Amino acid sequence: MAQKPADFTDSEIKLVNQSLLERYGRAVAVEAVESEVQLDAEGEALTDCPTLYWQERGAHFVVIKIAQSRYTAQFFYSETTQFGTGKPSFDNLGDCVITLLQVQSDHERQMQGVRSGMTATDFDDYDGPLVI
Numbered sequence: 001m002a003q004k005p006a007d008f009t010d011s012e013i014k015l016v017n018q019s020l021l022e023r024y025g026r027a028v029a030v031e032a033v034e035s036e037v038q039l040d041a042e043g044e045a046l047t048d049c050p051t052l053y054w055q056e057r058g059a060h061f062v063v064i065k066i067a068q069s070r071y072t073a074q075f076f077y078s079e080t081t082q083f084g085t086g087k088p089s090f091d092n093l094g095d096c097v098i099t100l101l102q103v104q105s106d107h108e109r110q111m112q113g114v115r116s117g118m119t120a121t122d123f124d125d126y127d128g129p130l131v132i
Contacts, residue, residue: 005065007050008032012093016052016063019097030054035064037072059104063096073100075107083107 008016013030020028031053036046050065063073072089073096076082085103090096 004048005050005067005070008052008065012065013052015093016097019094019101020054020056023101024056028054028056035062037064037066039066057108059108061100061104063093063100069093071096073097075100075104 016030033051033053034048035051037049039047052063054061059075059077061075063071066072069091070089071093074082074084085099
């Protein structure tokens with residue numbers, strides 16, 4: 001069984017909070033929780049990993065510390081609608097959080113287009129304000 005990574009440090013939590021403040025223009029409540037993660041692709045064992053969790057604009061976000069200075073992240077709307085960043089892990093927490101927020105923002109914008117009937121081409125030609 002893989003060893004549980006150390007908890008998030010105060011400076012790591014501060015970095016996440018600052019990123020969320022910049023993204024949303026206000027403080028967002030971040031909870032320190034644990035996630036069971038399969039760290040060994042070959043095995044079936046689950047390891048408890050420190051996780052930072054928050055919700056915003058209908059989405060739930062998790063940033064999971066999978067090793068010292070190694071992170072993974074995803075956002076989800078329900079158990080059946082989960083999205084990753086397209087990258088299995090990051091060695092920089094700031095890059096992990098920024099990528100997670102950008103992917104979710106892109107998804108949110110895409111869903112607004114689906115609801116409005118706009119296509120990707122319409123977004124390319126659209127000069128008006130976009131809600132992010």
